[in-house]
Amino acid sequence: MSQAHARPQNAKKRMFWIGLISAGALTAGAVAALAAGNSGNSGTGAAQSIACPDPTGAIPAVPAQAQAEVTRELQNLQNQINEANKRLVDTVGQGGPNFVQNAILGPLEDKRVAALNRIETAIGRAAAKPEGLERFAPCALGQAPAVSNPPATSSSNGNGSGGNSGGGQASGKIVCPDPTGAIPAVPAQAQAEVTRELQNLQKQINEANKRLVDTAGQGGPNFVQNAILGPLADKRVAALNRIETAIGRAAAKPEGLERFAPCALGQAPAVTNPPAAGGGMGSGNNGNSGGNNSGNNGGGQAVGRISCPDPTGAIPAVPAQAQAEVTRELQGLQNQINEANNRLVSTVGQGGPNFVQNAILGPLADKRTAALNRIETAIGRFAAKPEGLERFATCQVG
Numbered sequence: 500m501s502q503a504h505a506r507p508q509n510a511k512k513r514m515f516w517i518g519l520i521s522a523g524a525l526t527a528g529a530v531a532a533l534a535a536g537n538s539g540n541s542g543t544g545a546a547q548s549i550a551c552p553d554p555t556g557a558i559p560a561v562p563a564q565a566q567a568e569v570t571r572e573l574q575n576l577q578n579q580i581n582e583a584n585k586r587l588v589d590t591v592g593q594g595g596p597n598f599v600q601n602a603i604l605g606p607l608e609d610k611r612v613a614a615l616n617r618i619e620t621a622i623g624r625a626a627a628k629p630e631g632l633e634r635f636a637p638c639a640l641g642q643a644p645a646v647s648n649p650p651a652t653s654s655s656n657g658n659g660s661g662g663n664s665g666g667g668q669a670s671g672k673i674v675c676p677d678p679t680g681a682i683p684a685v686p687a688q689a690q691a692e693v694t695r696e697l698q699n700l701q702k703q704i705n706e707a708n709k710r711l712v713d714t715a716g717q718g719g720p721n722f723v724q725n726a727i728l729g730p731l732a733d734k735r736v737a738a739l740n741r742i743e744t745a746i747g748r749a750a751a752k753p754e755g756l757e758r759f760a761p762c763a764l765g766q767a768p769a770v771t772n773p774p775a776a777g778g779g780m781g782s783g784n785n786g787n788s789g790g791n792n793s794g795n796n797g798g799g800q801a802v803g804r805i806s807c808p809d810p811t812g813a814i815p816a817v818p819a820q821a822q823a824e825v826t827r828e829l830q831g832l833q834n835q836i837n838e839a840n841n842r843l844v845s846t847v848g849q850g851g852p853n854f855v856q857n858a859i860l861g862p863l864a865d866k867r868t869a870a871l872n873r874i875e876t877a878i879g880r881f882a883a884k885p886e887g888l889e890r891f892a893t894c895q896v897g
Contacts (some may be wrong), residue, residue, distance in 0.1 A: 503561060503823070505613075505679070520642065529627060540752075547640050547641045548584050548587070548640075548641075549580060549583050549584050549587060549603070549604070549607070549638050549640060550638060550639060550640070550641060550642050550643040551576075551580055551611065551635070551637075551638035551643050552606075552635045552637075552638075552643040552644060552645075552646045553635070553643075554576075554615060554618075554632050554635035555573070555628070556817045557631075557632060557635070558622075558629065558632070559622065559627070559629055560619065560624070560626075561622060562622065562625035562626045563625075564624065564625040564815070565621040565622050565624065565625050565626075568617070568618075568621040569618050569621050569622065572614045572615075572617050574622070575771075576611060576614050576615075576744050577612050579607060579610050579611060579614070580607070580638070582604050583604075583607045583638070584781060585886075586602075586603055586887075586889065587599065587603055587640075589887060589890075590602070590603070590612060590890070599640065601861075602864075602892075602893060604637075604638055604639065604640075605729075605861075606864070606865055606868050606892075607638055608636045608637050608638065608726075608730065609636075609730055609733055609865055609869050611635070611636040611638070612633050612636045612730055612734075612837050615632040615633055615635060615636060616633065616706075618632060618633055623819040627701075630706075630709065631709065631713055632712070633706070634646050634647070634710065634711055634713060634714065636730075637726060641715070647713070647714065655797060666728070671711075671764040671765050672708055672711075672764070672765070673704060673707050673708050673711060673727070673728070673731065673762050673763070673764060674762060674763060674764070674765065674766055674767040675700070675704055675731075675735065675759070675762035675766075675767055676759045676761075676762075676767040676768060676769075676770045677759070678700075678739060678756050678759035679697065679755060681753070681755075681759065682742065682746075682753065682756070683746065683750070683751070683753055684750075685746060686749035686750045687748065687749075688748070688749040689745040689746050689748065689749050689750075692741070692742075693745050693746065695741050696738045696739075696742045696745070697740050697742070698739050698740050700735060700739075703731060703734045703735060703738070704731070704762070705894070707727050707728075707731045707762070709726055709765075710727055711723065714726070723764065724857075728761075728762055728763065728764075729857065729861070731762055732760045732761050732762065732857075732858065732862065733760075733861075733865055735759070735760040735762070736757050736760045736862045736866075737866075738837075739756040739757055739759060739760060740756070740757065742756060743756055754838070754841060755838075755841055755842065755845055757838065757842055757862075758771065758842060758846060759846055760858070760862070761858050768849075769849070771845060771846060771848075771849065803843070803896045803897045804838050804840055804842050804843075804896070804897070805836055805859070805860070805863070805894050805895070805896055806894060806896070807832075807836055807863075807867065807891070807893075807894035808890075808893075808894075809891070810832075810871060810874075810891035811829065811845045813885070813887075813888060813891065814874065814878075814885065815878065815882070815883070815885055818878065818881035818882050820880070820881045821877040821878050821880065821881055821882075824873070824874075824877040825874050825877050825878065828870045828871075828873050828874045828877070829874070831862060831870050832867060832870050832871075833855075835866050835870070836863070836894070839859050839860075839863045839894070842858075842859055843855065843859055843896070846858070846859070855896060860893075860894055860895065863894055864892045864893050864894065865892075867891070867893075867894070868889045868891040868892040871888040871889050871892060872888070872889065874888060875888055881891065
């Protein structure tokens with residue numbers, strides 16, 4: 500195809516994306532109108548719609564081979580906003596002052612990062628892969644956050660860490676603990692998958708470091724933690740879980756690799772070895788901590804057990820065709836709780852007062868949201884799709 504012919508074709512494609520997003524904006528506006536009717540009992544959630552920055556202007560010409568997948572992911576981005584706006588209305592008055600950020604905007608950002616990454620990957624299979632679309636992931640109430648253009652490659656990634664910190668963001672390098680020494684012998688059947696996930700872990704660090712440079716000066720003092728390190732830890736938890744699962748299909752499944760998920764600027768966080776099996780996780784939540792509670796509990800982490808609400812009573816009759824998948828996801832929910840409880844014990848004394856929330860309960864809620872969404876989808880393929888199971892995602896200690 501000649502360049503002269505390609506230009507109008509690309510223009511038509513771009514107009515299609517703009518029309519798609521505009522249609523979604525009308526949907527969001529309808530949700531906003533619904534939310535406005537509830538403004539009297541808003542409690543902690545403002546009666547307004549969620550707005551997200553539009554990535555379409557930053558997406559290059561899409562190769563024909565990637566067109567269907569990119570279209571699907573753009574529609575997915577709009578569906579995510581619609582679902583978040585619906586949840587905003589459904590949960591008016593719930594939670595504390597940070598409920599909307601923690602239970603709606605945070606999970607929405609994680610989903611958008613994943614969808615935007617898939618767009619990059621789809622294009623990258625057939626053309627130059629675009630980078631940095633994740634900067635369009637954060638959303639907000641009322642007005643979409645500003646998105647800066649990716650800066651030209653420069654020395655901003657150098658060793659001078661004090662120059663461009665702006666809103667409290669230090670320009671350094673993100674460092675993550677290396678899990679390879681804790682991975683047992685990998686069966687031949689799992690080798691390819693484990694290798695792929697280890698490469699994925701490194702790719703995640705590279706992308707996070709790129710985002711650190713691209714967003715220098717943005718946000719407040721917690722921007723790096725909330726917008727880069729937190730989502731990175733969630734991605735690493737998922738990849739490390741996949742390594743455990745891959746090995747576990749052919750040999751004894753390793754446990755506790757999630758302790759390698761948290762990263763930091765400048766120096767990788769210390770990682771404790773998993774404790775020997777013992778009484779540290781017994782049934783007496785208060786009794787078993789004994790001298791442990793005051794001794795090695797420096798970071799404010801209490802030794803207890805994580806408790807999660809049971810969604811089974813809210814799940815309608817499951818069609819026979821969906822039974823196996825729903826059963827598997829319910830077992831997955833319990834496995835997630837078990838792993839989180841194991842991590843709660845193995846990380847005693849680490850981090851500050853918010854360590855458990857940021858490093859254990861937050862990622863657990865994200866995993867549970869994904870599993871509960873899969874249950875809804877599995878049922879919805881053969882019967883009326885249940886909605887709102889995500890309200891069972893949030894867990895707590897004790």
